[in-house]
Amino acid sequence: MSDYLPLLGILVVVVGFAVKLNPMLVVTAAAIVTGLLAGMGPVEVILTFGKAFNDNRIIAIVWIVLPAIGLLERYGLQERARTLISGFRRATAGRLLLLYLGYRQITAAIGLQSTAGHPQTVRPLVAPMALAAAEQQHGELDEETQEKVKAYSAATDNVGLFFGEDIFFAIGSIVLIQQTLATYDINLTPFQLALHAIPSAIAAAIIHGIRLVLFDRSLKKAAQ
Amino acid sequence: MITLNWLYVLAGLMFAAFAVLSALDRRNAKRFGNAAFWGLMALSLLGGSYIGDLANGLLVLGLAGLAGFGAIGRGDPDTTSGAEREAYSKRLGNRLFLPALIIPATALIGTLAYTYTPLGQYGLIEPRRETYVLLGLGVLVAVLVIFLWLRPPALAPLQEGRRMIDSIGWAAVLPQMLAALGVVFAAAGVGTVIGDATRAIIPDGSIFLTVLVYALGMVLFTMIMGNAFAAFPVMAAAIGVPLLINSYGGSPAVIGAIGMLAGFCGTLMTPMAANFNLVPAALLEMKDENGVIKAQVWTAIPLLAANIALIYFLGFIWTY
Numbered sequence: 001m002s003d004y005l006p007l008l009g010i011l012v013v014v015v016g017f018a019v020k021l022n023p024m025l026v027v028t029a030a031a032i033v034t035g036l037l038a039g040m041g042p043v044e045v046i047l048t049f050g051k052a053f054n055d056n057r058i059i060a061i062v063w064i065v066l067p068a069i070g071l072l073e074r075y076g077l078q079e080r081a082r083t084l085i086s087g088f089r090r091a092t093a094g095r096l097l098l099l100y101l102g103y104r105q106i107t108a109a110i111g112l113q114s115t116a117g118h119p120q121t122v123r124p125l126v127a128p129m130a131l132a133a134a135e136q137q138h139g140e141l142d143e144e145t146q147e148k149v150k151a152y153s154a155a156t157d158n159v160g161l162f163f164g165e166d167i168f169f170a171i172g173s174i175v176l177i178q179q180t181l182a183t184y185d186i187n188l189t190p191f192q193l194a195l196h197a198i199p200s201a202i203a204a205a206i207i208h209g210i211r212l213v214l215f216d217r218s219l220k221k222a223a224q
Numbered sequence: 225m226i227t228l229n230w231l232y233v234l235a236g237l238m239f240a241a242f243a244v245l246s247a248l249d250r251r252n253a254k255r256f257g258n259a260a261f262w263g264l265m266a267l268s269l270l271g272g273s274y275i276g277d278l279a280n281g282l283l284v285l286g287l288a289g290l291a292g293f294g295a296i297g298r299g300d301p302d303t304t305s306g307a308e309r310e311a312y313s314k315r316l317g318n319r320l321f322l323p324a325l326i327i328p329a330t331a332l333i334g335t336l337a338y339t340y341t342p343l344g345q346y347g348l349i350e351p352r353r354e355t356y357v358l359l360g361l362g363v364l365v366a367v368l369v370i371f372l373w374l375r376p377p378a379l380a381p382l383q384e385g386r387r388m389i390d391s392i393g394w395a396a397v398l399p400q401m402l403a404a405l406g407v408v409f410a411a412a413g414v415g416t417v418i419g420d421a422t423r424a425i426i427p428d429g430s431i432f433l434t435v436l437v438y439a440l441g442m443v444l445f446t447m448i449m450g451n452a453f454a455a456f457p458v459m460a461a462a463i464g465v466p467l468l469i470n471s472y473g474g475s476p477a478v479i480g481a482i483g484m485l486a487g488f489c490g491t492l493m494t495p496m497a498a499n500f501n502l503v504p505a506a507l508l509e510m511k512d513e514n515g516v517i518k519a520q521v522w523t524a525i526p527l528l529a530a531n532i533a534l535i536y537f538l539g540f541i542w543t544y
Contacts, residue, residue, distance in 0.1 A: 003413065003416075003417055004417055006409075006412040006413060006414050006417070007414060007417060007418075009408075009409065009412070009414065010409075010414070010448055013405075013448070013496070017495055021292075022291060022292040022294075022394075023394075023395075023398055023495070023498070023502075024287065024288045024291035024292050024394050024397070024398060024401060025288055025289075025291070025292030027288070027398070027401045027402055027405050028284070028285065028288040028292075028401070030405055031404065031405045031408040034405075034408055034409060034412045034414065035408050035411070035412060037412070038411070038412030038413060040411075040412075043278070045408070046278065046281035046282065046284075046285065047277040047278055047281055048277075048281075048407065048408055048411055049281050049284055049404050049405075049407075049408055050277045050278065050279070050280030050281025050282070050283065050284055050404075051277040051280060051281075051407075052403065052404035052405075052406075052407035052408065053268070053280060053281075053283075053284045053400055053401065053403075053404040054268065054272040054273070054277075054280045055407075056400050056403040056404060057232055057268065057269060057272060057400070058228065058356070059399050059400045059403060059499065060235055060265065060268075060269060060396075060397070060400060061228075061231050061232070061235050061356055061359075061360070062359075063235060063238070063239075063389065063396060064231070064234055064235050064238060064359075064360055064363050065327060065359070065363055066238075066384075066385040066388045066389055067238065067363070067367060067381035067382060067384060067385035068323070068324075068327060068363045068366040068367050068370070068381065069324070069388065070381065070383075070384025070385050070387055070388045071367065071370050071376060071380055071381045071384050072320065072323055072324050072366075072370065073309075073384065073388075074303055074304050074309070074376065074380060074384050075304070075309070075312045075313075075316060075320060075370075075374055075376075076304075076308075076309035076310060076311075076312035076313030076314075076316065076320065077313075077320050077321075077324060078309075079309050079310050079312075079313035080313040080316070080317070080318065080320045080321065081321075083313060083314075084318060084321075107332065111335065111339075111355075112331065112332050112335060112336075112355065113355075114331060114355045114356060114359055115328040115331040115332045115335075115355065115359070116328055118500075118503060118504040118507050119507060120327060120328060120359075121328065122504060122507070122508070123504075123507045123508060124324055125321075125324065127508050143511070147510055147511060147512060147515050148515075148519065150508040150510050150515070151505075151510065151515040151516050151518065151519035152519050153508070154504035154505070154508060154516045154519075155492075155516055155519040155520045155523065157504070158491075158492060158500045158501075158516075158520065159492070159520070159523055161500075162485075162488040162491060162492070163485065163488065163527075166481065166484065166485060172453070173452065173453060173456075173484050174481075176453055176456060176457075176484075177456060177480040177481060177484055178480075180456060180457045180460050180480075181460065181465070181476055181480055184460075184465045184469075186465070186469065186476045188476055188477050188480065192477045193477055193480055193481045194481070195477070195481075196477045196478050196480075196481035196482060196538070197481050197482075197485060199482075199534050199538065200481075200482055200485040200527075200530070200531055200534060203527060203530040203531070203534070204523075204527055207523055207526045207527050207530065208523045208527075211522060211523055
């Protein structure tokens with residue numbers, strides 16, 4: 001039974017997020033609760049948490065793009081992205097995001113997953129362009145529709161990334177699968193694994209693609 | 225050799241500048257909270273390897289405390305007005321995209337050139353970190369080009385960067401916190417317990433139901449941990465290897481590759497995957513912090529069904 005005690009840490013996370021406590025506090029509390037219930041001492045928990053945070057600093061590197069992006073926004077990059085799209089009379093938010101989905105899947109599939117992303121491409125380019133296109137379809141956007149266009153822009157980046165990157169054989173998740181299975185004497189090449197990521201990538205393109213087309217329709221309908 | 229450490233230093237110096245500029249920002253009532261928060265991030269990036277695990281742990285508690293008890297506000301650095309931006313955009317035209325494209329282009333062309341030409345043989349860059357290093361290089365080149373072209377005030381890149389990081393706030397640090405929580409979960413044996421529990425609910429003899437539990441287990445555990453990487457070893461040990469591969473003779477490549485992708489469907493549906501789901505909501509200044517997740521759910525669920533079908537058919541029925 002005591003084996004199950006550390007699961008209370010998960011409960012802390014679920015309840016904490018559900019009642020909208022600050023996630024930074026929730027996560028810290030969950031780490032401490034989990035560690036203590038697993039029999040670690042208080043200092044050991046803090047040591048483990050601190051070391052793990054330090055080992056994951058690579059996650060913070062992406063923020064170095066902010067000064068460049070912020071500087072360009074100072075000179076009207078978002079406004080320019082909007083103007084460019086309003087020049088294409090047939091541009092729609094759905095078609096634009098469909099194009100970005102393809103771009104994201106293909107570049108991720110050849111190992112270039114860190115070249116695009118939310119700070120690098122979605123905020124300065126993709127989202128403003130999608131908003132401008134939606135405005136052309138729909139007329140002035142109410143707040144709810146704006147939120148939806150932004151949400152779809154971010155979602156498209158995620159779907160493209162997740163269901164493109166595993167086609168590249170030298171990516172972390174492929175290496176992890178290979179290593180995990182190798183401990184059971186199941187030896188696969190990264191290439192075999194990457195190949196089997198292709199059907200899911202196609203399914204993702206079709207399913208999310210259909211949703212983008214439907215999104216276009218709902219924008220058009222709302223305009224009438 | 226250019227290592228990841230160079231990038232930590234670059235990012236650390238940037239956060240240090242954010243901290244100093246925050247402290248000087250009299251328009252932000254919580255300026256010292258911001259200064260302390262970004263200062264701790266700078267300390268972590270610059271000194272994390274030297275200060276020891278306990279100091280790192282206390283540093284994390286400091287970050288959580290500052291964020292959790294509302295000590296951080298939003299800075300208000302001088303920038304251009306909406307009208308000025310429109311005017312710049314008209315005057316500068318589509319050339320404005322060029323510096324923006326320098327960053328992805330440097331990373332993209334650089335990585336390709338480094339991997340597929342003899343350039344890579346000199347060992348200039350730490351292996352497997354090429355894209356990150358080239359991303360950093362792209363940023364520096366882009367900032368340099370903007371300076372030569374538009375001659376902004378000297379502090380503008382740091383002030384504009386601070387404007388953006390303040391609009392994201394503590395959400396910028398949350399992904400790293402969640403990754404650390406994942407490590408604590410693993411050390412506490414959470415994975416083993418969940419693996420045993422899922423195995424206990426599988427009915428004997430049905431391949432399809434076993435595939436279903438395997439995929440749903442991947443999704444559920446991914447949603448709890450915030451990424452599929454932590455879930456895969458657990459579900460492989462509990463169900464994938466002993467049942468699907470060894471007992472039922474399924475294709476290991478299918479069970480491995482598509483099982484992981486089933487987990488990615490879970491990543492689309494959880495706030496625990498903060499860098500994909502919460503950070504963009506902050507970056508795009510959305511009102512609903514769960515808006516991105518809501519937009520993803522109806523892609524994730526059909527896609528999960530597709531992945532379950534793919535594991536079943538490619539792994540067991542149409543094997544070759």
